[in-house]
Every structure is written in C-alpha cells, then in structure tokens.
Amino acid sequence: MRNKLSLEEKLFIRDFGMNLKALREERNLSQTKLEAIAGLSKNQVWRIENGEVNTTISNLKLLAKALEVDVKELFDFK
Numbered sequence: 001m002r003n004k005l006s007l008e009e010k011l012f013i014r015d016f017g018m019n020l021k022a023l024r025e026e027r028n029l030s031q032t033k034l035e036a037i038a039g040l041s042k043n044q045v046w047r048i049e050n051g052e053v054n055t056t057i058s059n060l061k062l063l064a065k066a067l068e069v070d071v072k073e074l075f076d077f078k
Contacts, residue, residue, distance in 0.1 A: 005054070014051035019077040021049040023067050038066035 005013070024034050024045070031045040038045075039062055047053040048063075064071040 009054075010051065013054055015077050016075065017049040017051045020045070020063065020074060023069060023073070024049075027067060029067075034063070034066055038062040 024031070029037070031043075031049070034040075034045050035042065038059075040059065044053075044055075044059070045063075048055050048059070060071055060074060064074055067073075
C-alpha cells in the first residue's frame with residue numbers, strides 16, 4: 001500500500017471537502033450535527049472538509065444519507 005498522495009490526489013480530496021462543506025452549510029448543519037446524524041466520530045467532518053483525511057467509501061455513504069443526497073452529489077464539483 002502506498003503512503004504518499006500525488007498533488008492531483010491531494011487537490012481532489014481538498015475539493016471534495018469543500019463540496020461537502022457547501023452541501024452541509026446549504027442544510028444549515030454544523031459539523032457536530034452532521035457527525036451525529038451520520039454516526040461519525042468527533043472532528044471527522046472537519047478533517048474531511050479540510051482535506052486532512054482520505055475518507056472511506058462507507059463514510060461517503062453515511063454522509064450522503066445524512067445530507068439526504070445521492071453519493072454522486074458528493075462528487076459534483078469541478
């Protein structure tokens with residue numbers, strides 16, 4: 001398993017996080033509230049939104065359900 005991410009991958013993770021934040025804010029949810037609804041651990045949403053973590057597929061499903069969007073909407077960014 002490789003440990004280093006390319007710049008392109010880091011930028012994609014950052015952009016994903018920015019989109020997640022926008023979706024969360026459109027729904028007037030705090031990070032803490034989204035974590036509670038999705039069943040994620042403390043500060044996990046902050047870490048994802050700030051590109052600190054390359055999250056899992058299962059977390060994507062939980063986030064999409066909590067935001068009431070399809071998983072593909074999490075990736076709807078340029």
